[in-house]
Amino acid sequence: MKQRIYLDNHSTTRVDPRVVDAMLPYFSECFGNAASGNHCFGWEAKDAVERAREQVASMIGARPDEIVFTSGATESDNFALKGTARALREKGNHIITSVVEHKAILDTCRVLEDEGFTTTYLPVDKEGLVDCDELKKAITKDTILVSIMHANNEIGVIQEIAEIGRVCREHDIVFHSDTAQSAGKIDINVDELGLDLASFSAHKFYGPKGVGAVYVRGGNVGTRVKPIINGGGQEKGMRSGTLNVPAIVGLGKACAIVTSEKPDESARVLNLRERLRTGIVNGLEDVHLNGHLEKRLPGNLNLSFGGVPGYLLLKSLENEIAVSSGSACSSGSATGSYVLQAIGCDDELIDSSLRFGIGRFNTEPEIDYVVSRITEVVTELRN
Numbered sequence: 516m517k518q519r520i521y522l523d524n525h526s527t528t529r530v531d532p533r534v535v536d537a538m539l540p541y542f543s544e545c546f547g548n549a550a551s552g553n554h555c556f557g558w559e560a561k562d563a564v565e566r567a568r569e570q571v572a573s574m575i576g577a578r579p580d581e582i583v584f585t586s587g588a589t590e591s592d593n594f595a596l597k598g599t600a601r602a603l604r605e606k607g608n609h610i611i612t613s614v615v616e617h618k619a620i621l622d623t624c625r626v627l628e629d630e631g632f633t634t635t636y637l638p639v640d641k642e643g644l645v646d647c648d649e650l651k652k653a654i655t656k657d658t659i660l661v662s663i664m665h666a667n668n669e670i671g672v673i674q675e676i677a678e679i680g681r682v683c684r685e686h687d688i689v690f691h692s693d694t695a696q697s698a699g700k701i702d703i704n705v706d707e708l709g710l711d712l713a714s715f716s717a718h719k720f721y722g723p724k725g726v727g728a729v730y731v732r733g734g735n736v737g738t739r740v741k742p743i744i745n746g747g748g749q750e751k752g753m754r755s756g757t758l759n760v761p762a763i764v765g766l767g768k769a770c771a772i773v774t775s776e777k778p779d780e781s782a783r784v785l786n787l788r789e790r791l792r793t794g795i796v797n798g799l800e801d802v803h804l805n806g807h808l809e810k811r812l813p814g815n816l817n818l819s820f821g822g823v824p825g826y827l828l829l830k831s832l833e834n835e836i837a838v839s840s841g842s843a844c845s846s847g848s849a850t851g852s853y854v855l856q857a858i859g860c861d862d863e864l865i866d867s868s869l870r871f872g873i874g875r876f877n878t879e880p881e882i883d884y885v886v887s888r889i890t891e892v893v894t895e896l897r898n
């Protein structure tokens with residue numbers, strides 16, 4: 516059988532077998548509702564949820580009561596932005612974010628604009644970084660919320676979150692960061708980064724899909740956030756709905772694995788990334804790196820191959836190597852990646868871009884195979 520190689524770990528990751536094992540009992544023997552306070556089935560489920568809450572908190576230097584479980588980073592982003600904006604409406608109506616945020620942020624800001632809020636979208640430089648001076652200039656007396664992602668999902672660029680956090684603190688502005696891509700890959704400490712709110716998604720770091728968390732500084736008595744899902748009052752009223760216990764257990768286990776293994780894993784993944792990058796760059800001319808080389812997730816590589824349409828590249832690889840492209844055809848937009856546009860790539864380079872996402876389960880032989888196939892295919896397509 517031909518081997519299949521998965522290098523699309525920014526889209527989603529394989530669930531770690533240890534996470535699957537941790538989850539299994541909570542589908543069958545331990546199926547209780549964590550809100551059932553009157554019997555042992557409920558207590559067992561609640562214990563598991565509270566253990567997971569500790570595991571998530573411990574990964575990011577937070578307290579367990581500051582963790583709210585959600586369906587993933589999209590919901591966490593919606594909760595953080597809509598919840599904060601609506602709670603602080605009488606204080607001001609101005610939000611600051613950046614042009615390279617995930618759609619879960621950008622689209623939510625559009626909705627808030629319909630509700631009377633205004634948004635400033637900060638630009639990024641050619642390496643993908645937000646300039647803190649631009650942020651300072653954008654702040655007005657009406658600014659209530661700043662949301663800047665930690666690491667970008669396309670070009671892997673890591674923003675100066677601690678510095679942005681300090682600026683927000685000085686101006687008494689709530690600071691949210693979408694940490695869906697950085698969690699499990701680089702250090703996150705909510706105090707060091709000055710975060711008031713942060714969004715997490717389990718399936719981006721070897722947990723199950725459809726579960727995530729939002730960090731809320733001070734919990735339900737701290738940072739003011741209005742719930743967006745109302746009902747039975749679970750999660751101290753911040754997010755109603757019966758808790759997805761098996762998924763939450765999986766998220767907790769994924770965090771515990773990160774806490775104990777991340778330093779080694781990051782170094783290994785970075786080695787693989789550099790092996791891939793140098794292999795490709797040494798074997799081909801006219802290859803461009805998109806995004807900052809050092810301020811970048813260890814597993815991210817985003818390259819443009821001059822003169823080669825990305826969709827043809829993808830087409831040639833689709834049965835054996837999973838990667839993604841910023842080209843218009845594959846990104847589902849008329850213009851191609853807005854992130855690559857924001858860093859000043861011209862249309863041709865956007866169209867010829869590939870995103871490689873290396874993760875926990877990739878191996879050196881896989882990387883070597885990808886280097887040789889990419890080199891072959893690009894050379895063929897150029898001829």
Ligand SMILES: *Cc1c(COP(=O)(O)O)cnc(C)c1O
Binds near residue numbers: 525619666717
């Ligand atoms: C994947 C991702 C999301 C959405 O997460 P889901 O859990 O899939 O909803 C949001 N932001 C970023 C940066 C992401 O990479």
